[in-house]
Amino acid sequence: MRVRPEASILDSRAARTAASVHRLLVTGVWTALGCSPTVAAGLALGGDGSNLPLLAVAALPVGPAVAAALFSLRAHRPDLGDLHPSADWLRGWRSLAGRALLLWAPFLALLTVLSINLTHLDVAGVPGWWAAPLTVIAVTACLWVAVALVLVVLSEDAPVSVVARRAAYTLMTRPLVTLAVAVLLIVAAAVTLAWSEGALLIAAPVLLLALLRAVTA
Structure with missing residues (x-):
């Protein structure tokens, strides 16, 4: 019995879609596991400002988990029957x-x-307008680290100092990339504020895939 070309194409597309969804789901599970110490520490410590240094230490596993997720998403090859996320x-x-x-x-x-x-700010005795430049620096740092984590995956052999400079150069010379990364960070913040950190973990694979494509476009 001869298989119609149309059916073969549809089967191939369905297989590629299934492989992509499978990779997103499995990558999300592993990323959530990698970030679980941070989530547990955040729940235990609460949102008190005095716990900020401890929260920062607890957030250390997030960076490697995000890099691993980006690596997994970049390695996706559904055309080769790739099902090992x-x-x-x-x-x-x-x-x-x-x-x-x-x-x-x-x-x-x-x-x-x-x-x-x-x-x-009140304890430090500095004027309130200092909040604006500090916020700008914080946002810029978030943009930089997002791009840097993508570049550390793309440039596995490059020294970290080179990756850091490339990330800063990318932000300064590619405004569309900067805008796309900013939008993704806003979406991530909105998801967290509207729901919770758990919702952000669920959405993380899709957001990271969008980040990878934005930086590599």
Whole structure:
């Protein structure tokens, strides 16, 4: 019995779609597991400003988990029957965790200092308008680390210092990329504020895939 070409094309598209959805789901599960220490610490510590340094330490696993997720999403090859996202995520974590931390840890340290200053402007005795430049620095740091984590996946052999400079250069010279990353960060913040960190973890694979495509476009 001869198979119609149309049926073959539809089967191929369905298989590719199923493989893509499978990878997103499995990558999401592994990313949630990688971030689980941070979520547990956040629930235990609460949102008190005095716990910001502890929350920053607890957030250290997030950087390697995001890098591993980006690695897994980049490795997706549905045309080759690729159905091994778990192996890709774990390989990405093993190969990129250390380099991702070299970018993520300084970002967390800067963000912690800025957050403490923003929440204690009255104690520091500085004028209220200082909040504006501090906020700009914090937002810029978030944009930079998002791009840097993508570039650390794309440039596995490049020194971390080179990746850091490339991320800053990308933000300065590619306004469409900067805009796209900013929109994704706004969406992530909106999801967290409207629902919870758990909702953000559920949406993370889709957001990270969009981030990967935005930076590599």
